[in-house]
Amino acid sequence: MLAGRRLPSDVPSLRQGTTWRGRIPCQLLSQTARQRTRYNQPHSTCRVATVESYAETDVAINQFPGPSPGSFLPDKRSFREEHRIRGYEVSPDQRATVVTVANLLQEVAGNHAVGLWGRTDEGFASLPGMNKTVVFVMTRLQIRMYQYPKWGDIVGVETYYTEEGRLAFRRDWKITDASTGAELGAATSTWVTINMDTRRLAKIPDTLRRRFLRFAPEISLHALPVAETKKKLPEMVLPGQVARRSDMDMNGHINNVTYLAWALESVPENVYWTHELYEVELDFKAECLAGNTVEAHCNFLDDEHPLADGPDGPGSGQHLQLLHLLQKCDEGGCTELVRARTTWRGITKST
Incomplete structure:
Protein backbone atom coordinates (compact mmCIF):
# COMPACT_ATOMS: atom_id res chain seq x y z
CA MET A 1 0.00 0.00 0.00
CA LEU A 2 1.41 3.37 -0.97
CA ALA A 3 0.90 6.18 1.52
CA GLY A 4 -0.01 9.57 0.12
CA ARG A 5 0.27 8.35 -3.49
CA ARG A 6 -2.10 7.11 -6.12
CA LEU A 7 -2.55 3.37 -5.97
CA PRO A 8 -1.66 1.26 -9.00
CA SER A 9 -4.47 0.70 -11.47
CA ASP A 10 -4.46 -3.07 -10.95
CA VAL A 11 -5.53 -2.76 -7.29
CA PRO A 12 -9.26 -3.71 -7.23
CA SER A 13 -12.21 -2.75 -5.03
CA LEU A 14 -11.17 0.63 -3.68
CA ARG A 15 -13.29 1.94 -0.84
CA GLN A 16 -13.37 5.67 -0.10
CA GLY A 17 -11.97 6.57 3.25
CA THR A 18 -8.95 8.00 4.97
CA THR A 19 -6.98 6.86 7.98
CA TRP A 20 -4.20 8.68 9.79
CA ARG A 21 -0.89 7.62 11.22
CA GLY A 22 1.17 10.63 12.09
CA ARG A 23 -0.10 13.09 9.49
CA ILE A 24 0.19 11.01 6.34
CA PRO A 25 -3.18 10.13 4.73
CA CYS A 26 -3.63 6.64 3.41
CA GLN A 27 -6.42 5.19 1.29
CA LEU A 28 -7.96 1.98 2.63
CA LEU A 29 -8.41 -1.14 0.59
CA SER A 30 -11.52 -3.25 0.86
CA GLN A 31 -11.33 -6.63 2.57
CA THR A 32 -11.23 -8.36 -0.83
CA ALA A 33 -8.35 -6.22 -2.01
CA ARG A 34 -6.43 -6.69 1.22
CA GLN A 35 -6.69 -10.44 0.90
CA ARG A 36 -5.37 -10.46 -2.67
CA THR A 37 -2.79 -7.68 -2.70
CA ARG A 38 0.51 -7.12 -0.91
CA TYR A 39 2.31 -3.84 -1.23
CA ASN A 40 5.14 -3.84 1.26
CA GLN A 41 6.81 -0.59 0.33
CA PRO A 42 9.63 0.16 2.78
CA HIS A 43 8.52 3.74 3.43
CA SER A 44 4.80 3.11 3.80
CA THR A 45 3.29 4.06 7.16
CA CYS A 46 0.02 2.20 6.59
CA ARG A 47 1.15 -1.43 6.54
CA VAL A 48 -0.63 -2.29 9.79
CA ALA A 49 -4.00 -2.40 8.03
CA THR A 50 -2.84 -5.18 5.70
CA VAL A 51 -0.60 -7.08 8.12
CA GLU A 52 -3.48 -7.73 10.50
CA SER A 53 -5.59 -9.06 7.62
CA TYR A 54 -2.92 -11.60 6.67
CA ALA A 55 -2.05 -12.70 10.18
CA GLU A 56 -4.18 -15.86 10.16
CA THR A 57 -3.74 -16.90 6.53
CA ASP A 58 -0.13 -16.16 5.58
CA VAL A 59 1.85 -17.55 8.54
CA ALA A 60 3.87 -20.71 7.92
CA ILE A 61 2.61 -22.51 11.04
CA ASN A 62 -0.60 -21.22 12.56
CA GLN A 63 -0.44 -23.37 15.71
CA ALA A 227 28.24 -53.18 28.66
CA GLU A 228 31.04 -51.85 30.83
CA THR A 229 34.64 -51.47 29.73
CA LYS A 230 37.52 -50.05 31.74
CA LYS A 231 40.93 -49.49 30.19
CA LYS A 232 43.92 -47.67 31.58
CA LEU A 233 44.48 -44.14 30.34
CA PRO A 234 47.93 -42.89 29.39
CA GLU A 235 49.29 -39.84 31.18
CA MET A 236 48.04 -36.59 29.65
CA VAL A 237 48.35 -32.93 30.50
CA LEU A 238 45.18 -30.95 29.85
CA PRO A 239 43.78 -27.73 31.35
CA GLY A 240 41.50 -28.19 34.32
CA GLN A 241 37.84 -27.20 34.65
CA VAL A 242 36.79 -25.48 37.87
CA ALA A 243 33.45 -26.70 39.21
CA ARG A 244 31.10 -23.73 39.59
CA ARG A 245 28.17 -23.11 41.89
CA SER A 246 25.95 -22.97 38.80
CA ASP A 247 26.94 -26.58 38.06
CA MET A 248 25.35 -27.78 41.30
CA ASP A 249 21.94 -29.43 41.37
CA MET A 250 19.25 -29.41 44.03
CA ASN A 251 21.24 -31.99 45.97
CA GLY A 252 24.14 -29.59 46.47
CA HIS A 253 26.42 -31.71 44.27
CA ILE A 254 27.68 -31.35 40.72
CA ASN A 255 24.94 -32.52 38.38
CA ASN A 256 25.50 -35.84 36.62
CA VAL A 257 24.88 -34.21 33.24
CA THR A 258 27.64 -31.68 33.93
CA TYR A 259 30.16 -34.52 34.14
CA LEU A 260 29.03 -35.68 30.71
CA ALA A 261 29.48 -32.19 29.26
CA TRP A 262 32.97 -31.93 30.75
CA ALA A 263 33.99 -35.30 29.33
CA LEU A 264 32.90 -34.28 25.83
CA GLU A 265 35.07 -31.15 26.00
CA SER A 266 38.14 -33.37 25.62
CA VAL A 267 36.98 -34.92 22.32
CA PRO A 268 39.44 -34.04 19.52
CA GLU A 269 38.16 -31.54 16.96
CA ASN A 270 38.68 -33.91 14.03
CA VAL A 271 36.37 -36.41 15.72
CA TYR A 272 33.76 -33.97 16.97
CA TRP A 273 33.11 -32.41 13.54
CA THR A 274 33.33 -35.55 11.40
CA HIS A 275 31.50 -38.05 13.62
CA GLU A 276 28.20 -38.30 15.48
CA LEU A 277 28.00 -39.54 19.06
CA TYR A 278 26.21 -42.87 19.00
CA GLU A 279 26.62 -44.08 22.57
CA VAL A 280 28.05 -42.92 25.87
CA GLU A 281 28.65 -44.96 29.02
CA LEU A 282 29.63 -43.34 32.30
CA ASP A 283 30.72 -44.82 35.62
CA PHE A 284 30.47 -42.37 38.52
CA LYS A 285 33.26 -42.95 41.04
CA ALA A 286 33.26 -40.04 43.48
CA GLU A 287 31.52 -36.75 44.20
CA CYS A 288 32.64 -33.27 43.24
CA LEU A 289 31.81 -29.96 44.91
CA ALA A 290 31.92 -26.34 43.79
CA GLY A 291 35.47 -25.01 43.78
CA ASN A 292 37.14 -28.32 42.89
CA THR A 293 39.40 -28.27 39.85
CA VAL A 294 38.54 -31.07 37.43
CA GLU A 295 40.85 -32.48 34.77
CA ALA A 296 39.43 -34.05 31.61
CA HIS A 297 41.48 -36.73 29.85
CA CYS A 298 40.66 -38.58 26.64
CA ASN A 299 42.27 -41.52 24.86
CA PHE A 300 41.46 -43.45 21.69
CA LEU A 301 40.47 -47.08 22.08
CA ASP A 302 41.09 -49.81 19.53
CA ASP A 303 38.16 -50.55 17.21
CA GLU A 304 37.73 -54.05 18.55
CA HIS A 305 33.95 -54.11 18.89
CA PRO A 306 31.30 -53.73 16.16
CA LEU A 307 28.74 -50.99 16.43
CA ALA A 308 25.87 -52.16 18.63
CA ASP A 309 22.62 -53.17 16.99
CA GLY A 310 19.96 -50.52 16.49
CA PRO A 311 16.18 -50.68 15.91
CA ASP A 312 16.74 -51.23 12.18
CA GLY A 313 19.16 -54.11 12.54
CA PRO A 314 22.89 -54.66 13.12
CA GLY A 315 25.08 -51.62 13.36
CA SER A 316 27.35 -50.84 10.44
CA GLY A 317 29.66 -48.17 9.11
CA GLN A 318 32.91 -46.69 10.33
CA HIS A 319 33.13 -45.93 14.02
CA LEU A 320 35.64 -45.30 16.75
CA GLN A 321 35.71 -45.31 20.53
CA LEU A 322 37.19 -42.92 23.06
CA LEU A 323 37.91 -43.46 26.73
CA HIS A 324 37.42 -40.47 29.04
CA LEU A 325 38.60 -39.76 32.57
CA LEU A 326 37.53 -36.94 34.86
CA GLN A 327 39.54 -36.44 38.04
CA LYS A 328 39.91 -33.82 40.74
CA CYS A 329 43.38 -33.03 42.04
CA ASP A 330 44.74 -31.22 45.07
CA GLU A 331 47.88 -31.28 47.21
CA GLY A 332 47.02 -34.78 48.39
CA GLY A 333 46.81 -36.26 44.89
CA CYS A 334 44.11 -37.01 42.33
CA THR A 335 40.75 -38.72 42.75
CA GLU A 336 38.93 -40.30 39.83
CA LEU A 337 35.43 -38.87 39.45
CA VAL A 338 34.07 -40.37 36.26
CA ARG A 339 35.22 -42.90 33.68
CA ALA A 340 33.37 -42.89 30.39
CA ARG A 341 33.43 -44.56 27.01
CA THR A 342 31.99 -42.88 23.92
CA THR A 343 31.27 -44.51 20.57
CA TRP A 344 31.24 -42.32 17.47
CA ARG A 345 29.98 -43.14 13.98
CA GLY A 346 31.06 -41.38 10.82
CA ILE A 347 28.69 -38.73 9.49
CA THR A 348 27.23 -39.58 6.09
CA LYS A 349 25.54 -37.26 3.61
CA SER A 350 22.13 -38.67 4.52
CA THR A 351 22.55 -37.80 8.24
Missing part, protein backbone atom coordinates in the same frame (compact mmCIF):
# COMPACT_ATOMS: atom_id res chain seq x y z
CA PHE A 64 2.31 -25.56 17.12
CA PRO A 65 1.23 -28.97 18.42
CA GLY A 66 1.83 -29.25 22.13
CA PRO A 67 3.54 -32.13 23.92
CA SER A 68 1.33 -34.43 25.95
CA PRO A 69 1.62 -34.09 29.73
CA GLY A 70 3.41 -36.71 31.75
CA SER A 71 1.29 -39.64 32.89
CA PHE A 72 1.52 -43.21 34.07
CA LEU A 73 0.69 -46.08 31.78
CA PRO A 74 -2.46 -48.01 32.79
CA ASP A 75 -0.58 -50.54 34.94
CA LYS A 76 1.22 -47.69 36.79
CA ARG A 77 4.53 -49.53 36.25
CA SER A 78 6.02 -47.05 33.80
CA PHE A 79 5.77 -43.33 33.19
CA ARG A 80 5.74 -41.43 29.88
CA GLU A 81 6.18 -37.74 29.12
CA GLU A 82 6.66 -35.66 25.98
CA HIS A 83 8.98 -32.69 25.48
CA ARG A 84 9.66 -30.25 22.65
CA ILE A 85 13.30 -29.73 21.65
CA ARG A 86 14.05 -26.03 22.15
CA GLY A 87 16.35 -23.84 20.10
CA TYR A 88 18.91 -23.45 22.90
CA GLU A 89 19.16 -27.24 23.27
CA VAL A 90 20.55 -27.98 19.81
CA SER A 91 23.95 -27.81 18.12
CA PRO A 92 24.73 -25.85 14.91
CA ASP A 93 23.12 -28.61 12.82
CA GLN A 94 19.82 -27.99 14.68
CA ARG A 95 19.92 -31.43 16.28
CA ALA A 96 19.71 -32.07 20.00
CA THR A 97 22.99 -32.86 21.73
CA VAL A 98 23.59 -35.81 24.01
CA VAL A 99 23.73 -33.34 26.91
CA THR A 100 20.20 -32.25 25.99
CA VAL A 101 19.12 -35.88 25.95
CA ALA A 102 20.73 -36.55 29.34
CA ASN A 103 18.98 -33.53 30.87
CA LEU A 104 15.69 -34.75 29.41
CA LEU A 105 16.15 -38.22 30.90
CA GLN A 106 16.89 -36.69 34.28
CA GLU A 107 13.79 -34.48 34.11
CA VAL A 108 11.46 -37.35 33.21
CA ALA A 109 12.94 -39.57 35.93
CA GLY A 110 12.41 -36.82 38.48
CA ASN A 111 8.81 -36.31 37.40
CA HIS A 112 8.25 -40.06 37.62
CA ALA A 113 9.48 -40.01 41.22
CA VAL A 114 7.31 -37.00 42.05
CA GLY A 115 4.31 -38.78 40.55
CA LEU A 116 4.98 -41.82 42.71
CA TRP A 117 5.84 -40.27 46.05
CA GLY A 118 4.94 -36.59 45.80
CA ARG A 119 7.17 -33.54 45.93
CA THR A 120 9.54 -33.01 48.85
CA ASP A 121 11.75 -30.18 50.04
CA GLU A 122 14.85 -32.40 50.01
CA GLY A 123 16.81 -32.62 46.81
CA PHE A 124 17.86 -36.23 47.09
CA ALA A 125 15.54 -38.91 45.77
CA SER A 126 14.35 -41.03 48.68
CA LEU A 127 11.38 -43.18 49.56
CA PRO A 128 8.75 -41.95 52.01
CA GLY A 129 9.57 -43.50 55.35
CA MET A 130 13.21 -44.14 54.45
CA ASN A 131 15.96 -42.84 56.69
CA LYS A 132 16.77 -39.33 55.47
CA THR A 133 20.49 -40.10 55.60
CA VAL A 134 20.01 -42.94 53.08
CA VAL A 135 19.68 -41.71 49.50
CA PHE A 136 19.69 -43.02 45.93
CA VAL A 137 22.89 -42.25 44.00
CA MET A 138 23.54 -42.93 40.32
CA THR A 139 26.66 -45.00 39.73
CA ARG A 140 26.36 -45.63 36.02
CA LEU A 141 24.66 -44.10 32.97
CA GLN A 142 24.57 -45.37 29.41
CA ILE A 143 22.86 -43.55 26.53
CA ARG A 144 22.57 -44.86 22.98
CA MET A 145 21.11 -42.65 20.24
CA TYR A 146 20.05 -44.05 16.88
CA GLN A 147 18.90 -40.65 15.66
CA TYR A 148 18.96 -37.22 17.28
CA PRO A 149 15.75 -35.17 17.25
CA LYS A 150 15.78 -31.75 15.63
CA TRP A 151 14.80 -28.32 16.89
CA GLY A 152 11.02 -28.21 17.32
CA ASP A 153 10.55 -31.99 17.33
CA ILE A 154 8.46 -33.49 20.11
CA VAL A 155 9.99 -36.55 21.71
CA GLY A 156 8.32 -39.07 23.97
CA VAL A 157 10.28 -40.56 26.86
CA GLU A 158 9.10 -43.63 28.75
CA THR A 159 10.87 -44.66 31.94
CA TYR A 160 10.64 -47.46 34.48
CA TYR A 161 12.85 -49.02 37.14
CA THR A 162 13.62 -52.49 38.40
CA GLU A 163 15.86 -54.12 40.97
CA GLU A 164 19.35 -55.31 40.14
CA GLY A 165 20.71 -57.47 42.91
CA ARG A 166 20.15 -56.78 46.58
CA LEU A 167 21.84 -53.39 46.75
CA ALA A 168 21.22 -51.85 43.34
CA PHE A 169 18.36 -50.68 41.16
CA ARG A 170 18.16 -50.02 37.46
CA ARG A 171 16.26 -47.25 35.66
CA ASP A 172 15.74 -47.43 31.90
CA TRP A 173 14.40 -45.00 29.31
CA LYS A 174 13.00 -45.37 25.81
CA ILE A 175 13.11 -42.32 23.53
CA THR A 176 10.75 -42.04 20.56
CA ASP A 177 9.55 -39.52 18.00
CA ALA A 178 6.13 -38.51 19.33
CA SER A 179 4.69 -37.92 15.84
CA THR A 180 5.87 -41.13 14.16
CA GLY A 181 6.61 -43.50 17.03
CA ALA A 182 10.09 -44.17 15.61
CA GLU A 183 12.66 -45.22 18.18
CA LEU A 184 15.29 -42.53 18.59
CA GLY A 185 17.34 -43.94 21.42
CA ALA A 186 17.46 -45.76 24.72
CA ALA A 187 19.27 -45.40 28.01
CA THR A 188 19.89 -47.25 31.24
CA SER A 189 21.31 -46.35 34.63
CA THR A 190 22.33 -48.09 37.83
CA TRP A 191 21.53 -46.71 41.26
CA VAL A 192 22.57 -47.69 44.77
CA THR A 193 21.55 -46.46 48.20
CA ILE A 194 24.22 -44.64 50.19
CA ASN A 195 24.32 -43.60 53.83
CA MET A 196 25.37 -39.96 53.58
CA ASP A 197 26.83 -39.96 57.09
CA THR A 198 29.16 -42.91 56.50
CA ARG A 199 29.44 -42.61 52.69
CA ARG A 200 28.92 -46.37 52.48
CA LEU A 201 26.40 -48.60 50.73
CA ALA A 202 23.19 -49.04 52.69
CA LYS A 203 20.46 -51.63 52.30
CA ILE A 204 16.82 -50.61 52.05
CA PRO A 205 14.61 -52.39 54.61
CA ASP A 206 12.60 -55.21 53.03
CA THR A 207 9.27 -53.53 53.80
CA LEU A 208 10.28 -50.38 51.93
CA ARG A 209 11.86 -52.42 49.16
CA ARG A 210 8.60 -54.28 48.55
CA ARG A 211 6.70 -50.99 48.54
CA PHE A 212 9.18 -49.54 46.06
CA LEU A 213 8.97 -52.53 43.70
CA ARG A 214 5.17 -52.53 43.58
CA PHE A 215 5.46 -50.03 40.75
CA ALA A 216 8.23 -51.84 38.88
CA PRO A 217 7.53 -54.04 35.82
CA GLU A 218 6.67 -57.60 36.84
CA ILE A 219 9.20 -58.91 34.33
CA SER A 220 12.63 -57.31 34.47
CA LEU A 221 12.97 -55.14 31.35
CA HIS A 222 16.21 -53.78 29.98
CA ALA A 223 16.31 -51.08 27.33
CA LEU A 224 20.01 -51.80 26.73
CA PRO A 225 22.34 -54.65 27.64
CA VAL A 226 24.95 -54.02 30.32
